[in-house]
Amino acid sequence: MSLIEVKNLSFTYGIGTPFEKKAVDDLSLSINEGEIIGLIGHTGSGKSTFVQTLNGLIKPTEGQVLLEGKDIWEKPKEIRKVRFKVGMVFQYPEYQLFDETVYKDISFGPANKGLSGDDLDKTVRRAARFVSLNDRLLDKSPFDLSGGEKRRAAIAGVIAMDPDVLVLDEPTAGLDPKGRDLLLSQIIGYHRERKNTIILVSHSMEDVARVADRIMVMNRGKLEMLDTPRAVFSRVEELERMGLRVPQITRVMTILREKGYDFSDGILTVGQAFDEVLSLLKKEGKL
Amino acid sequence: MSFISAENVSFSYSEANKNVLDDFSLKIEKGEFVALLGHNGCGKSTVAKLLNAMLLPNDGVVYVEGMNTADEELTYDIRSNIGLVLQNPDNQLVASIIEEDVAFGPENLGIEPEEIRKRVDESLKAVGMYEYRTHAPHKLSGGQKQRVAIAGILAMRPSCIVFDEPTAMLDPSGREEVMSAIQSLKEQGITIVLITHYMNEAVLADRVIVMDGGKVLIEGTPREVFSEVPLLKRHSLDVPQATELAYRLIGAGVRFTKMPLNAEECVEFLEGVLK
Amino acid sequence: MIRDVSFGQFMPGKSVIHRLDPRIKIVLLIAYIVFVFCTFNFVSLAIVSAATIAVILLSGIPFRMYVKSLKVVIIIVLITSLLNIFYGGGDPIFEWGIIKISLSGIYRAIFVSVRIVLLILLSSCLTFTTTPTDLTDAIERLMKPLKVLHVKVHEIAMMMTIALRFVPTLLEETDKIMSAQKARGADMESGGFIKKIKAMTPVLIPLFVSAFRRAYELAVAMECRCYRGGDGRTRMKTLHMKPLDYVSVILSCLLLTGIILCNIFLAPII
Numbered sequence: 001m002s003l004i005e006v007k008n009l010s011f012t013y014g015i016g017t018p019f020e021k022k023a024v025d026d027l028s029l030s031i032n033e034g035e036i037i038g039l040i041g042h043t044g045s046g047k048s049t050f051v052q053t054l055n056g057l058i059k060p061t062e063g064q065v066l067l068e069g070k071d072i073w074e075k076p077k078e079i080r081k082v083r084f085k086v087g088m089v090f091q092y093p094e095y096q097l098f099d100e101t102v103y104k105d106i107s108f109g110p111a112n113k114g115l116s117g118d119d120l121d122k123t124v125r126r127a128a129r130f131v132s133l134n135d136r137l138l139d140k141s142p143f144d145l146s147g148g149e150k151r152r153a154a155i156a157g158v159i160a161m162d163p164d165v166l167v168l169d170e171p172t173a174g175l176d177p178k179g180r181d182l183l184l185s186q187i188i189g190y191h192r193e194r195k196n197t198i199i200l201v202s203h204s205m206e207d208v209a210r211v212a213d214r215i216m217v218m219n220r221g222k223l224e225m226l227d228t229p230r231a232v233f234s235r236v237e238e239l240e241r242m243g244l245r246v247p248q249i250t251r252v253m254t255i256l257r258e259k260g261y262d263f264s265d266g267i268l269t270v271g272q273a274f275d276e277v278l279s280l281l282k283k284e285g286k287l
Numbered sequence: 288m289s290f291i292s293a294e295n296v297s298f299s300y301s302e303a304n305k306n307v308l309d310d311f312s313l314k315i316e317k318g319e320f321v322a323l324l325g326h327n328g329c330g331k332s333t334v335a336k337l338l339n340a341m342l343l344p345n346d347g348v349v350y351v352e353g354m355n356t357a358d359e360e361l362t363y364d365i366r367s368n369i370g371l372v373l374q375n376p377d378n379q380l381v382a383s384i385i386e387e388d389v390a391f392g393p394e395n396l397g398i399e400p401e402e403i404r405k406r407v408d409e410s411l412k413a414v415g416m417y418e419y420r421t422h423a424p425h426k427l428s429g430g431q432k433q434r435v436a437i438a439g440i441l442a443m444r445p446s447c448i449v450f451d452e453p454t455a456m457l458d459p460s461g462r463e464e465v466m467s468a469i470q471s472l473k474e475q476g477i478t479i480v481l482i483t484h485y486m487n488e489a490v491l492a493d494r495v496i497v498m499d500g501g502k503v504l505i506e507g508t509p510r511e512v513f514s515e516v517p518l519l520k521r522h523s524l525d526v527p528q529a530t531e532l533a534y535r536l537i538g539a540g541v542r543f544t545k546m547p548l549n550a551e552e553c554v555e556f557l558e559g560v561l562k
Numbered sequence: 563m564i565r566d567v568s569f570g571q572f573m574p575g576k577s578v579i580h581r582l583d584p585r586i587k588i589v590l591l592i593a594y595i596v597f598v599f600c601t602f603n604f605v606s607l608a609i610v611s612a613a614t615i616a617v618i619l620l621s622g623i624p625f626r627m628y629v630k631s632l633k634v635v636i637i638i639v640l641i642t643s644l645l646n647i648f649y650g651g652g653d654p655i656f657e658w659g660i661i662k663i664s665l666s667g668i669y670r671a672i673f674v675s676v677r678i679v680l681l682i683l684l685s686s687c688l689t690f691t692t693t694p695t696d697l698t699d700a701i702e703r704l705m706k707p708l709k710v711l712h713v714k715v716h717e718i719a720m721m722m723t724i725a726l727r728f729v730p731t732l733l734e735e736t737d738k739i740m741s742a743q744k745a746r747g748a749d750m751e752s753g754g755f756i757k758k759i760k761a762m763t764p765v766l767i768p769l770f771v772s773a774f775r776r777a778y779e780l781a782v783a784m785e786c787r788c789y790r791g792g793d794g795r796t797r798m799k800t801l802h803m804k805p806l807d808y809v810s811v812i813l814s815c816l817l818l819t820g821i822i823l824c825n826i827f828l829a830p831i832i
Contacts, residue, residue, distance in 0.1 A: 043428065043458045057741050080747060088745040095735075096742040098767035108764065112747030143771065147327065157746060174374075174455050176326040176484050178523035203458050206528075245459050248487070249528040252553045259554075261561065270531045277532070277557060278539055286561070287540055339786060363788045371786040378779035381787075383572075383694045383727045390798035392787040403798040421574055425730040439787060 002030035003197055004054065004086075004165065009063035010221075011049055023049040025221035026063070031165075031197060038212030038229070039201045042243040046221040047201050048091075051167045054199075055086035067165075084113045087163030091170045093154035097142035102133065102153050105142050109161040127160035128153075130190040132182075148179040152186070159190065165197045172207060184211060205247045209233065209268035217242070230266035249273050288353055289314040290478060291338060291369075291447065296347035298333055307333045309501040310347075317446065320479040322492035322509075326523055330501040331482045335451045338480070339369040352446075367396055370440030370448040374455050376432035377424075385427075385435050386411065386420040392443040403442075410441040413475075414468045430461025434468050447478035454485065466491070486513070486527045490548040497524065514546045529553035536560065572693050577622035579691045583807045584700035590814055591688050597821055598680050602830035606821045607676060613817050614680050623690045631686040632679060639678050643671035669831050694726035696799075703801065716792025724780070732773060739768050 011024040023046045031037055041047045052058040053065055056072050056079040065072050072082045087109075090096070099105035107115075107124045115123060128138055131152035137145065142153055155171065171187065172180040188211055191198055202208050208215060208229070215232040217225040219242040225232050233239070236246050236254045246254075253267040253276070263276050281287040291314070298308040307330045315321055323331050336342040337349050340356040349356040351365050373379055382388040386407050393403045411417040414434040424432055433453055440448055450469065454462040466488055473479050481492060489495050489509060496506040499522050505512055513519070516526050516534040526534070529547045533556050537543050541560050547553040579587075594610075601607040618628060647667045654662040689697070702719035709715050743764045744750065750761045 042460065052741070055745060057744060080749060083745055083747055088742075090738065090742045090745070093742065095772055096739055096746075096764075096768050098764045098771075108743075108748075109746035112749065161747065176523075177525045178326045181523070243460055247528060248550050248553075249532060251550045252529060252532070252557070255550070255554045256557055259558070261557075270528050270535065273532050274535045274539075277536060277560075280561065281541070284561075341782065341786060363790070366786060366788050373779065373783055373786075375779060377731055378776045379783040381727060381780070381784060382723060387693075387695045387798065391784075391789070394796050394798060395788040395790065397794045397796050400796060400798055400800050403796065407798060423572075423730070424727070425734070436783075443788065 003033040003068060004031040005064075005066040005069070006030070006054075007064045007066065009050070009053060009060050009065065011046075011053060011058060012061050013049075015061070022221050024053065024060070027218075027221075027223045028063075029216070029223060029226055031199070033164075033197055034195050035213045036191060036198045036200060036211055038208030038215040039199055039218065040203070040205065040208055040215060040244060041218035045218040045242075047218050048169060049221075050218065051088065051169060051199060051201060054165070054167060055088050056082045057088070084109075084161050085163055086165045086167065087158040087161050089155050089158045089166070089168045089171060091173060093158075093171075094142075094147070094150035096157075097150060097154055100141060101139055102128075102142050102145065103138040105153065106138075106157045106160050109157050113161055123160050123162060124156075127156040130159055130193075131156045131186050148175060148182070151175065151179075152183065155183075162194075163196065165199065167199045167201070169201045170203065171200070172202070172204065180207070187211065205233070205245060205250075209247055209250075217244070229268055230264075232266070233268055234266035288350065290317040290319075291315040291349075291351050293334070293337065293344075293349045294347050296337060296344040296349060298330075298337065298342065298344050298346075306345075307501055308337075308344075311501060311503065312347075313496070313503070315447075315478060315480065317478055318473075318476050319494060320473045320481070320492045322489035322495045323480060323482045323498060324484075324486075324489055324495060324524060325498035325504070326484075329498045331498055332451050334498075335371060335449045335480070335482060338447075338449055339371050340365045341371070363396070367392070367443040368445050368447065370443060370445035372433070372436055372440055372448060372450045372453050374452040376429055376436050376456070379436040379439070380424045380432065383423055384420075385416065385422050385424060388424065388435060389420075389438045389442050392439055396443060406442045406444065407438075410438040411435075413441055413471070414438045415464075428461060429457045430464035433457065433461065433465050437465070437468055437472075441472070445477070447480065448472065449480040449482070451482045452484065453481075454483065454488065462488075484525075486525045487549070490527060497522070509548055510546050513548060529556075571689065573623050573627065573690045575622050575691065577620055577691065578806065579617060579621040579687065581804075581806060582691075582810055583801055583803055584692050584696040585704055585801060586803070586807045586810060587688055587692055588697070588700050588704060590810065591684055593814060593818070594684050595681060597818065598677050598684075600821055600825065601673070601677070602825060603828045604831065605828055606824035607673065609817065609820050609824065610680060611676065614683055617687055618683060621687050621691050623687070627690060628683055628686055632682055635678060635682050639675045642678070643675040646671040646674050673831075695723060698722040698726065699797070699799070700801070716795075720792075728773075728776065731776075732769070735772055736765065736769055739765050739772075 006027060006029050009024055009027045010022065013021045013023055027050065039047050049058060053060050059073060067082060067085060072079065097105050099108060103124060106127055107120055110120055110123050133149065133152055133156060137149065142150060145153060172183055175183065184207060200208060200211060212229055214226060215229050216223065217232060224242065233246055233250050236250065239246055247268060249270055250267055253263050253273055257263045262280060267273050267276060293311060293313040296308055296311045297306050299306045323334065325331050333342065337344060340362050343357050351369055354361045354365055356365055380388045381391050389407045389410055390403050393406055408417065411420055414437050416431060416434050416438060419427065419431065424435065454465050457465065469479060469481065470491065481488065483489055492509060494506065495509050495512040497504040497512060504522065505515060505518065513526050513530045516531060519526050527548055529549055529552065532553065533543060533547050544559060547556040597610050601610055647663055648661060654664050656663040698719045702715055705715045748761060748764055
């Protein structure tokens with residue numbers, strides 16, 4: 001059974017004002033347990049609005065979000081419970097750090113959930129371990145950490161709620177390549193151990209291509225594609241028409257394919273491209 | 288003498304801290320486009336602020352067109368000549384109306400009102416934001432805000448603009464807007480120093496300097512620098528995917544002609560190999 | 563939402579009111595406020611109201627924007643007029659238990675509420691038709707004589723400019739931080755006053771930290787753009803009195819004369 005089921009979801013901002021804007025437009029999909037979804041789209045495509053409907057931060061103007069088969073707005077007073085099941089890491093999450101120590105900050109979410117004592121301690125330390133924050137850092141003030149550490153501490157604060165679905169909005173924005181690689185590998189490591197569902201919103205096709213099982217493409221509030229990375233990235237032209245850039249390597253291989261070379265569709269990584277070129281060279285006896 | 292020259296510069300933010308820059312030297316010629324790479328904490332941003340006298344070296348000297356940045360009487364001549372565009376576009380805009388923000392620099396320089404008007408219009412046109420001159424900054428996209436920030440610097444008529452990670456907080460289309468603005472400035476003869484993490488931006492430069500631990504690791508044309516794939520990887524820096532693929536194929540025994548830096552060159556490279 | 567408040571938002575336009583010298587607009591606003599409080603009978607109140615409506619029509623700003631800015635003060639208007647009705651004194655025309663309503667109370671309520679409404683409408687008109695920078699600029703110029711008294715006029719104006727520039731940015735940021743903390747299960751809706759204040763800590767601290775970071779970065783950016791205080795600084799926009807400005811002053815003088823005449827020849831109602 002699918003974990004999240006979205007049915008004909010629409011959301012319109014500022015109804016009745018001159019700024020009225022349909023941010024999400026009749027969107028339906030289902031997300032399975034344990035999969036990593038990459039969500040891509042141009043700025044203003046509605047992706048941030050869409051993910052905020054999943055944990056009830058935004059109430060849809062039409063349609064439903066079903067979590068484990070139940071409408072999350074069935075009991076509006078209990079919407080807070082949904083937020084512990086669907087954890088959300090916002091863009092630049094380090095700007096939400098507030099407590100005296102990193103430890104206390106990470107425990108904010110799980111304490112709100114009702115954990116205390118040993119359970120709380122265990123979950124905080126486990127979350128810190130997922131993002132490689134050591135014990136020495138836990139006693140520091142979050143404002144004394146480096147940029148990358150702050151980002152990871154903030155993510156730990158959401159992971160500590162042990163959500164079944166983790167939504168990450170541009171988790172690598174503004175990081176240098178080193179910090180980005182580290183964070184992505186930690187997210188993958190966390191996913192392998194916890195086996196929960198992850199939705200990764202990103203501008204970086206390279207990042208999404210690396211981690212996602214399925215990719216969801218949004219444009220002007222509508223769901224345009226939801227398919228495997230290979231299938232999505234084989235539709236280069238359509239993506240570019242939506243103002244999205246495919247990874248450089250995908251572009252190279254697509255151009256060559258169009259020129260008649262026998263490469264497979266939707267190549268995403270340098271590794272795949274390397275294998276393809278090498279096997280072609282060997283087949284033709286040029287190596 | 289070079290247009291900008293930093294000679295044996297050392298710098299630390301306080302005595303207790305270790306040097307951010309250590310015996311660092313750099314020469315930039317007029318009209319050049321130089322990209323400065325390196326991961327966070329390697330001292331790139333410090334270099335940016337040393338060039339426009341926001342910071343002064345502990346040891347060594349920085350000259351801008353023969354002016355020593357340590358000479359306090361020249362501080363504002365240097366700052367108006369070497370503009371600095373920072374990372375966060377939001378925190379660089381002072382006024383609530385675009386054109387008044389762009390006027391801020393020339394106003395500080397005490398320029399006559401009619402001349403300011405002329406410069407503001409020209410600068411906004413140069414970055415393609417003239418139609419937005421009466422808008423409020425908070426309604427613009429990140430790329431647009433950053434272009435306004437560039438116009439604000441341009442209105443001081445600098446001969447060089449230093450960009451400190453100008454695209455780090457932007458989405459891909461914002462990044463493209465800013466990069467094409469930078470390239471058109473370069474064509475007008477403005478010297479460009481671009482600090483960035485994005486290799487696809489660095490390949491556009493005439494010269495690439497990679498920094499590590501407050502020193503220059505390697506420098507050269509983009510083709511020379513990006514050919515050093517293992518060195519860059521060892522220092523956790525990216526190389527363009529096109530270059531990486533070629534590099535790996537060369538490792539597998541493919542003979543190469545020219546290291547590709549972008550998608551088009553990579554297609555050419557592969558066609559050459561597969562023919 | 564906080565961002566919906568329209569009070570104090572500039573609306574671009576090319577109307578007569580937009581084109582007035584901002585200094586004149588500020589001086590006239592102050593004058594009109596005095597006029598509004600010098601209305602003691604219905605005729606003068608009607609004259610000032612008519613003048614206000616004329617100004618609003620001339621401003622070319624959609625009427626619903628004015629209505630929106632009135633929404634902010636509607637409660638204040640209601641409370642003060644109720645208080646005036648019930649505690650107006652004078653001979654009661656209606657009595658029920660302890661509630662006594664008198665004609666003078668009703669008059670007082672009408673005057674007070676109309677005055678507040680006019681006040682809001684006029685000041686909204688100023689902020690709708692004048693860019694915040696023009697406003698601060700005009701205030702800076704009007705306050706220039708105070709420099710003799712060592713008032714830091716330029717610094718005050720610069721602070722106002724920056725504050726105006728960053729209000730929308732910080733409001734947006736507040737929204738974002740609130741969402742982020744709600745996503746971590748923060749409960750900001752339920753509980754009493756003290757609990758609600760406490761629940762705001764996770765929002766206020768990041769907001770302050772961010773404001774300080776922005777302030778620092780802005781200071782760096784301003785220095786990079788050769789900012790060094792008000793001395794030797796020029797302005798792109800210079801202000802000159804135009805015929806239009808003189809006309810507005812003359813019309814306002816006529817209005818003042820009208821009100822004075824009313825007050826002399828007609829008996830005050832309140």
